[in-house]
Amino acid sequence: MTTFSLMKSLFFVISCVLIAACSGKTETANGSAEKIATSEEINDMSIYQLTSSWQTQDGDEMTWSDLEGEVLVTVMIYTSCKAACPRLVADMRALEEKVGKTSAPVRYILVSIDPETDTPERLKEFARLNKMDGDQWLFLRSTEDNTREFANVMAVKYARISPLDFSHSNIISVFDRRGAMVHQMEGLAVNNDQTIEAILIASR
């Protein structure tokens, strides 16, 4: 994909989100609005209420509500990161390994805070290098605006501190099968017993 067509798809994402944000409806770019509208008892704390569109490492478009029914484990990183991210990534892999097979699907999601640099191609390469190329791994990027909004939902703070580097919170969050946050793990290489338990309970 060329830079130009990438820019175009980003513009598409922006325009869709602006329309959705102001229509007051939970409409999304790919028509998943119906699903939200019919499910009456949408949890008031569910992240499915975010109408933003995201691009995966395979270049597919998706919204959070597409992941309904799955347990989500999320973290925010950027692929050119040399400091905390490798450890955060290791923490994610440790969680995935220890949780193992579950009855409900668990999706491990790495959200880029540097969408400009982290193109789908780059995310895919990062996934491959870190042996995170199974179906349970999802890498996402969106517009800067949507990224900031998602970070705010997770109470993750971040800032670009140089052209290449970001400073950011080290938080791993767990969402249940209806999109409500049930647990957060703060810090690097901390004891992950509680997080594993939260994932196991949510995926029962």
Added chain:
Amino acid sequence: MQTPVFILFSALLIGTTHDPVKNGMSRVEGGRYVPMYGAGKNETVTVGSFEMDKLPVTNADFMAFVKQHPRWRKSAAPKLFADAGYLKNWTEDLSFPPSMADAPVTNISWFAAKAYCECQGKRLPTTHEWEFAAMAGYKYRDERRDSLFSARILAAYETPKTYLKPVGQSRANYWGLYNLNELVWEWTSDFGSVMMSGENRSSDARNLFCGAGSLNATDLMNYAAFMRYAFRSSIQARFTINNLGFRCAR
């Protein structure tokens, strides 16, 4: 001929509560400045030119918005996007005490403020834009070194319940902007971009107000700005607070 007409026109405007001159936006010419936080030590930041609402968004303004967008009414806003105190001084979904009409809307979450601005075809200002605009005094674009300037802001911060006062009743700053430091504190689009209190936000952050980050300040004299950065770093996007409102930019 033109001058008398202008005077007559101006005279008609004086004394009205909804001064149309004050509505709308002002253009802020971009430039370079050294912010207190959010850049390296003494590092200069470039801010592009932008437009900013002259006044904070009022309760009356926000009423017009929720009438059109029921999703953001007091009883309807999802808990993900606003905590339990959302619009708590409003009596019902579509009513508040009449005295509040021209006062800045407060108890508003970042998500609600963002949605409001997007529906006006605008956005929230960035922290750098807001601070750049707010360092202007009456005469110059940067009066931070003027002790009277800081004293005035701190005096306003000390005055209780300023969120109940009507907007636009005082002097505009160099850019023609009102009340930036007088009535309420204001949301910025990237309020979470300065990390000065570390990651320990497990306690109720609204009570968190300490001096932990002060040693990094590039300008220790500007205590008022320090208070704003400390406040921003202590809040989360769904928080709603009595003295926190917003205005939009473009």
